[in-house]
Amino acid sequence: MPSPLRVLTRKLKEHTRLSSEDVAIIEGLSHSLRCLHPGEDLIRQGDHSAVSAVVISGFTARYHLLPAGARQYLSFHMAGDMPDSQSLFIETMDHAVCAMGPAEVALVTHKALLAAFERRPALGFAIWRETLIDAAIFREAVTNNSARKPRVRLGHLFCELFYRARASGLTVEDSCPIQINLVQIGETLGMSIATVNRTLQQLRASRTCSFERGRLQIHNWDALARLSQFNPEYLHQRKPPPL
């Protein structure tokens, strides 16, 4: 029976060489499992936390609360991601994390993580690297939402999600589950729901990809990536096999 934390070592191995001892330390971390209902918050803005989560299954999202009660979604996370790693070294949460659909997370205490880092600094560096990739994803979101037109912007989001889902082994053929609705896409990309809907239809019409009922289907990856100005370098993954 492998540890549920195997999703994490799998992810870290994407970019860091881990000794078998390193793997054993991580997968041996004591943890508790928590199931989240769709929409449930894992942690809220202003919270303090003594644990960090690793997504085991399902999707979670970071978001800012806006004055009117609306949200700005900031990033999405799937198996192996650590959506609240920042709580390790920053006391107060400046954003919230919620489950998009049903999700399962493993909770590990900061104390246990820090102890692991002391024993094997390379483990700390590997997770530090993860948080740096997170930052790269935020930067790309800044550019995406500020400098790109709706069609490119939406295409880019889909490219990123599909690309990352593929690395996490969540794709089936040319499709993957993305637990998100049109309102939430709008709150991610800074577009109204009407525009999201119409842009979605453009993408479908261009025969590059389609999104329906929580499932993203890629019809022509090369064309989609080109149209979306998607360059996966910012994800800093090991080069995957071509699609």
Next chain:
Amino acid sequence: MPSPLRVLTRKLKEHTRLSSEDVAIIEGLSHSLRCLHPGEDLIRQGDHSAVSAVVISGFTARYHLLPAGARQYLSFHMAGDMPDSQSLFIETMDHAVCAMGPAEVALVTHKALLAAFERRPALGFAIWRETLIDAAIFREAVTNNSARKPRVRLGHLFCELFYRARASGLTVEDSCPIQINLVQIGETLGMSIATVNRTLQQLRASRTCSFERGRLQIHNWDALARLSQFNPEYLHQRKPPPL
């Protein structure tokens, strides 16, 4: 003669308790100084680097290069900031860093930094924390550029820059130097230069702040912060004295 790296320890002490030995280790790091001309790149997209920089004086910016040759500015850095800390653990740069005006940086080899982290893990954690605050600033930029109207957006940028400049001791009375022109503000906030200009006039008319020839002047901080929906918590600074 204090080390130029004193600006860094000053910054880290904002949030981390450093022993005098820690301070000595950081300020004793061997480094070289590099002067940058206005607009000069410190590091480019695609580069690899064996050193990290600490800003000693002046301003630098991170940016993405866009297809048409335009830029998307991502963040700005002043004395004590490490604009390319991510190169410590990520091989290839996914963005560039340039000087906005004339600037001076201290370059420290990754090797020396990593050796310091091995000796004193707390130092690594302190700088890790800095990179997490960077990420928080990117998140806020996503929200700012995606969910806020021009006046709020520009006001928020000014609030952040002034607030950080104040923490770095760069403010004089109610003003601070911001080496940036209208085109660059536009490329930061995803607005056309015409809109930047007109929005600037609105802010001036509201008597909250004004920006002229590279100098930001705050006339009414409370009103500006309110109008800009500025909540400094995401900067995770120790509470500064009220303005």
Next chain:
DNA sequence: CGGAATGTTGATATGCCTCAACTAAAGTGG
């Protein structure tokens, strides 16, 4: 089967981009 949530479509208005002309300031060389 009924109600709620989600997605779809059309009409309208307006905010912002684009373009172009112009002014002001800064930098340069005689």
Next chain:
DNA sequence: CCACTTTAGTTGAGGCATATCAACATTCCG
């Protein structure tokens, strides 16, 4: 120090893209 060039900032007119609003269709779920 002044004439000249270059860069930066300002303003107005016009058109289009996208937000907003409202009505309706579809899917989901108990």
